[in-house]
Structures are given as structure tokens and as C-alpha cells.
Amino acid sequence: DAGVIQSPRHEVTEMGQEVTLRCKPISGHDYLFWYRQTMMRGLELLIYFNNNVPIDDSGMPEDRFSAKMPNASFSTLKIQPSEPRDSAVYFCASSFYGGPVNTGELFFGEGSRLTVL
Amino acid sequence: GEDVEQSLFLSVREGDSSVINCTYTDSSSTYLYWYKQEPGAGLQLLTYIFSNMDMKQDQRLTVLLNKKDKHLSLRIADTQTGDSAIYFCAESISNTDKLIFGTGTRLQVFP
Numbered sequence: 001d002a003g004v005i006q007s008p009r010h011e012v013t014e015m016g017q018e019v020t021l022r023c024k025p026i027s028g029h030d031y032l033f034w035y036r037q038t039m040m041r042g043l044e045l046l047i048y049f050n051n052n053v054p055i056d057d058s059g060m061p062e063d064r065f066s067a068k069m070p071n072a073s074f075s076t077l078k079i080q081p082s083e084p085r086d087s088a089v090y091f092c093a094s095s096f097y098g099g100p101v102n103t104g105e106l107f108f109g110e111g112s113r114l115t116v117l
Numbered sequence: 118g119e120d121v122e123q124s125l126f127l128s129v130r131e132g133d134s135s136v137i138n139c140t141y142t143d144s145s146s147t148y149l150y151w152y153k154q155e156p157g158a159g160l161q162l163l164t165y166i167f168s169n170m171d172m173k174q175d176q177r178l179t180v181l182l183n184k185k186d187k188h189l190s191l192r193i194a195d196t197q198t199g200d201s202a203i204y205f206c207a208e209s210i211s212n213t214d215k216l217i218f219g220t221g222t223r224l225q226v227f228p
Contacts, residue, residue: 004159043160043205043219045215045216091159091160093160105162
């Protein structure tokens with residue numbers, strides 16, 4: 001299996017622009033998570049899905065952030081409009097039946113490094 | 118609230134043991150985990166411990182769990198330069214499928 005695939009790996013944009021990050025989870029996995037990593041705050045859970053349905057989006061910073069999972073093999077995280085404080089590495093992770101509570105393992109992508117100027 | 122705390126940095130000499138500590142908040146967590154992040158990469162599961170265990174050993178890794186103090190530690194024996202990475206402690210939040218991570222401890226191993 002190719003693992004969790006994220007794109008783009010790097011994105012540099014200007015303040016006010018729309019940013020879309022993409023994720024392809026591992027085939028057969030039924031949970032998908034979006035995390036954000038910064039030096040100051042570490043790894044924060046933004047939102048997670050089970051069977052394509054958003055379960056908990058309490059970590060989404062504000063209305064500028066939105067996430068969708070239209071099917072089992074694709075998810076997007078969108079920031080509109082982007083701000084310099086959104087600069088971070090955004091990770092997507094997936095896991096299979098029972099989620100991390102049962103299996104204990106999230107499979108992470110390599111991350112999308114976002115820089116907002 | 119949900120919070121996992123770790124120290125930010127640890128520096129050790131090659132061949133010595135490393136001990137990375139973590140405190141967590143959810144006393145009902147079923148599992149506690151250690152993940153490793155190498156430069157420019159995502160996190161990978163290193164090991165985990167079930168909450169009814171006190172200790173788990175896996176080759177050079179030893180995990181100790183003190184449920185009373187909500188304290189988790191990871192000991193790496195005979196630390197090698199290849200062990201240099203960021204190590205994240207994580208707890209599963211009871212009654213959810215959420216996994217909450219600490220800030221990560223950056224381990225630097227010098228010759």
C-alpha cells in the first residue's frame with residue numbers, strides 16, 4: 001500500500017488567498033484525521049471523520065477552516081481566507097475499524113507545509 | 118480539559134539511556150502511545166501500552182505507566198544517533214476515537 005498521500009507537500013501563498021490541502025487515506029481505513037503542527041502548540045487535532053462523516057470538529061480554529069470527505073478515498077482541508085498565523089505543517093492520518101482506541105495506530109502522511117506571507 | 122505535557126528537548130550522549138517523560142489528563146484512557154517523527158516526515162507509532170499494564174518492554178524500548186500520577190515514560194537503552202527525532206506521547210480519550218498528542222520532545226544524540 002502507498003500509505004497516506006498528501007498534497008501539496010509545500011505551499012507558499014499570500015495572505016487572503018484560498019488554500020486547499022488534499023489527503024488520500026489508506027484504502028480500507030474508515031477513520032481520517034486532520035492535525036496541525038506548530039512549534040508553539042505542538043500537534044493539534046482539527047477534525048476527524050468516521051465513514052466520511054465528520055465526528056468532531058471542535059479543534060477547527062475558526063470559520064475560515066473547513067474540511068470535507070466526499071468519499072472514502074479523499075478529503076480536503078480548506079482555509080479561506082488564509083492568514084500568516086495559519087502557517088504550519090498540516091498532517092492527515094487514517095486508521096481502520098475501531099479507530100485508535102482499539103488499534104492504537106494512526107498512519108500519518110508526510111504532511112503539507114503551509115507558509116502564508 | 119484534554120492536555121498532554123512533555124518537556125521540549127532532551128540531549129544525550131550516544132550509548133547512554135534516554136528517558137522521555139509525559140503527563141496526561143484522561144484517567145480513563147484505554148491506551149497510551151509513543152510516536153516518533155523523523156525530520157520532514159509524518160509520525161510513526163513506536164509503541165503503546167494498555168492502561169492495565171505498568172510496564173512494557175520491546176527490545177531497546179521500555180514504557181512505564183504510573184496511572185495514579187498519570188505519568189508515562191519512554192526509556193531508550195543504548196541510544197544511537199539514529200534515534201534523534203521528535204517523540205510524541207499520546208492518549209486516547211475515553212468514549213471517543215480521538216487521539217491527543219503532546220507537544221513532542223526533541224531528542225538529540227551526540228557522539
